[in-house]
Amino acid sequence: MRTSTSRAVQFAESFGGPGNLVLREVPVPEAGPGQVRVRVTAAGLNPMDWFMTSDDATAARFGLSLPGGFGNDYAGVVDEVGDGVGDLFKVGDRVFGSAFSRSVADYVVVDAPGHLGKGGDVHRTPDGLDDRTAAVLSIAGSTAAAALAVVKPGPTDTLLIGAAGGGVGVFAVQLARLAGARVVGTGSATSADALRALGAEPVVYGEGLADRLPDGITAAMDLHGAETIAAARELGVPDSRMTTIATVVEGIEPANGANAEPGAIEEIARLAAEGQLRVPIAARFPVDQIRAAVELQSARHVHGKVVIDL
CATH class of the missing domain: 3.40.50.720 (NAD(P)-binding Rossmann-like Domain)
Structure with missing residues (x-):
């Protein structure tokens, strides 16, 4: 039986540093028309994640409000398809992409195929590319x-x-x-x-x-x-x-x-899947250690990407 709640990392009371992040139980989102819901298996961290949410004023400039999510890059599996998606994606497809300031969660809902600069996007994960690597590609x-x-x-x-x-x-x-x-x-x-x-x-x-x-x-x-x-x-x-x-x-x-050219991220994913492009994963953290992960990533001394497992 499918649960009606899921986990999401959020800023509950105020934006700010990693100490303000909490792992909360939230309702499972539903895919609307033209959207897919993805069961996230891994989320990748980027400097923009903590820059956008560094304080209330900065978050407001990016259109973020409380309670606010965290993270942008994700990878996982499509588990619900909204009306109008057609043959673009189906339940069970492995996918990756970006979900604007809400990727560190059990589920994300994004437009299909969507746009990185307009709330999020979704792309097929090529064979040969694991989810942790796919989860750090988009941004x-x-x-x-x-x-x-x-x-x-x-x-x-x-x-x-x-x-x-x-x-x-x-x-x-x-x-x-x-x-x-x-x-x-x-x-x-x-x-x-x-x-x-x-x-x-x-x-x-x-x-x-x-x-x-x-x-x-x-x-x-x-x-x-x-x-x-x-x-x-x-x-x-x-x-x-x-x-x-x-x-x-x-x-x-x-x-x-x-503003990347159409197809650019798919080409990067292909190169990574074929071993022509190496994507170093410097550290992995379970989602309940999100604060430690953000502290490591924001120190800017890590050589490679930081991944959150969900």
């Missing part, structure tokens, strides 16, 4: 694809990626290498081995970055702030070959995962 993979679409790296390029060891950088480095580019990635001294494993040449970030970079940088992506852009400008990289994802810099076209 970071789409953002990396959108950033690469701005700078368009190729075999004649040396691409500088700032914060290359972060969640988006893991994808950006490998996708740029698959496109034939040489990649130089900035990070902490302790991230050097992880960056080399991805295919990047590591350089320590910080003051004097331009002096530590090799000759021949032709394009740049800053995945954290603006330091990488400033260094690339010192080296003469044109603004048209640079992008940011977290900071607005005058003259630089920003990238947003919601």
Whole structure:
């Protein structure tokens, strides 16, 4: 007999840090017309999860209200299909995607196929890709694809990626290498081995970055702030070959995962399933340890993705 309640991680009384997160019993949501309900098996964490919910004012800017959910990336199995979905999805399909600030829950309801920038989306999980890996693809993979679409790296390029060891950088480095580019990635001294494993040449970030970079940088992506852009400008990289994802810099076209080209995330999932793209999972936590998971992820020292098991 199906239960009428399920678990969801929420901010019950106020937004804020991980100490404000609680695991609550909530009604099981129902799929409406054009929607599917997914029984979530794993949810992936991203910096935007805790940034959007860091305080009440920030949450309000993103249209969030209490009680508010948490997390964006998920993977699982379709267990209910609403009217009008047709042949797009059926009960039992393995799927992954994004559910805006509500993915860390037993169930999510999303439009089918939906849109990452409009509340959530859903995609078929390819054979050969496990749920934990699928659960970390949507936000970071789409953002990396959108950033690469701005700078368009190729075999004649040396691409500088700032914060290359972060969640988006893991994808950006490998996708740029698959496109034939040489990649130089900035990070902490302790991230050097992880960056080399991805295919990047590591350089320590910080003051004097331009002096530590090799000759021949032709394009740049800053995945954290603006330091990488400033260094690339010192080296003469044109603004048209640079992008940011977290900071607005005058003259630089920003990238947003919601604007990734159609089919980009499906291609990333295919590459991961075929072993052409490595997705490092740094840590896994059961859902009742959500606070510890967010504390680890938000410290920004983890090399790889953090996954919540449901």
